Amino acid sequence: MAILQTLGVASCLGGPMRSCGYAAEMLHDEFDRQKPEQKRLQLQWHMVYPESHGSKEEKLFGLNQSISRFTQYCTEQNQPFLVIGGDHSCALGTWGGVLNGLEQPSKLGLIWLDAHMDAHTFATSPSGNIHGMPLAALLGRADKKLATMYPGSGFIKPENLILIGVRSYENEEYNLLKRAAVEIVFADRINELAPVLIKAIDKLSLSCQAIGISIDLDFIDPEDAPGVETPAQDGIKAGELIEALSLINRHPKVCGLEISEFNPEKDSKNKTLHLMKDIIEAFYGETL
Numbered sequence: 001m002a003i004l005q006t007l008g009v010a011s012c013l014g015g016p017m018r019s020c021g022y023a024a025e026m027l028h029d030e031f032d033r034q035k036p037e038q039k040r041l042q043l044q045w046h047m048v049y050p051e052s053h054g055s056k057e058e059k060l061f062g063l064n065q066s067i068s069r070f071t072q073y074c075t076e077q078n079q080p081f082l083v084i085g086g087d088h089s090c091a092l093g094t095w096g097g098v099l100n101g102l103e104q105p106s107k108l109g110l111i112w113l114d115a116h117m118d119a120h121t122f123a124t125s126p127s128g129n130i131h132g133m134p135l136a137a138l139l140g141r142a143d144k145k146l147a148t149m150y151p152g153s154g155f156i157k158p159e160n161l162i163l164i165g166v167r168s169y170e171n172e173e174y175n176l177l178k179r180a181a182v183e184i185v186f187a188d189r190i191n192e193l194a195p196v197l198i199k200a201i202d203k204l205s206l207s208c209q210a211i212g213i214s215i216d217l218d219f220i221d222p223e224d225a226p227g228v229e230t231p232a233q234d235g236i237k238a239g240e241l242i243e244a245l246s247l248i249n250r251h252p253k254v255c256g257l258e259i260s261e262f263n264p265e266k267d268s269k270n271k272t273l274h275l276m277k278d279i280i281e282a283f284y285g286e287t288l
């Protein structure tokens with residue numbers, strides 16, 4: 001069984017809540033409870049924690065730098081990876097690191113499954129929460145303060161980014177993405193997720209050397225994934241995401257998967273925790 005390099009980000013510095021830093025630890029235990037005959041993959045866990053001193057900006061920069069070193073190494077070694085947030089600000093490190101590790105950073109594609117656009121800057125965000133800003137930085141459109149938290153030396157080309165499942169956003173972030181001509185597939189335009197995801201992979205495969213998938217658990221309908229920081233009604237059913245990911249199981253162009261925003265305090269009967277495990281197995285698991 002292949003070993004999947006996995007990084008847990010024990011931080012919630014980018015969001016308003018305090019508990020999403022426990023996601024990786026809980027998921028680690030969840031996989032540990034599996035019986036050997038149920039195992040579809042082997043995770044090699046690494047963990048990163050924020051520094052205990054310094055400003056929030058300094059802590060987030062340090063944290064994202066550590067995350068980026070991990071994904072840069074995996075990218076250089078051509079090894080698939082998994083990053084478990086933490087809040088979604090970990091994307092600054094995850095994809096910044098992949099950009100640092102690629103010979104041609106302009107050939108990174110990114111599929112962003114999220115109820116939100118995450119394309120604010122400090123100038124436009126009503127909350128000032130950094131988990132709502134990673135895409136602005138990844139596109140090279142950050143303000144000065146946000147740019148100091150980004151460890152990447154390159155940026156994602158707007159034509160290589162596709163947002164899927166959006167249903168809650170502010171005009172300022174919509175304008176930023178629209179000006180950059182980023183493709184957005186709104187949740188209410190999705191009848192069935194699998195063909196939408198496959199179309200996105202096929203499109204990016206034409207011009208990209210590697211494709212990343214970033215999942216914010218609030219992409220899923222809150223009925224199926226109640227344990228998230230910022231729920232939004234009318235999301236995609238969990239079963240549809242699992243089916244879609246099974247169809248692209250270990251796709252050779254996909255370099256890594258990121259899952260973020262799990263909030264155990266809001267979970268009910270461990271539904272969202274179990275879903276995280278199912279997502280990982282659907283994409284990275286071997287068929288039993």
Ligand SMILES: [Mn+2]
Binds near residue numbers: 088114116131216
């Ligand atoms: Mn997000």
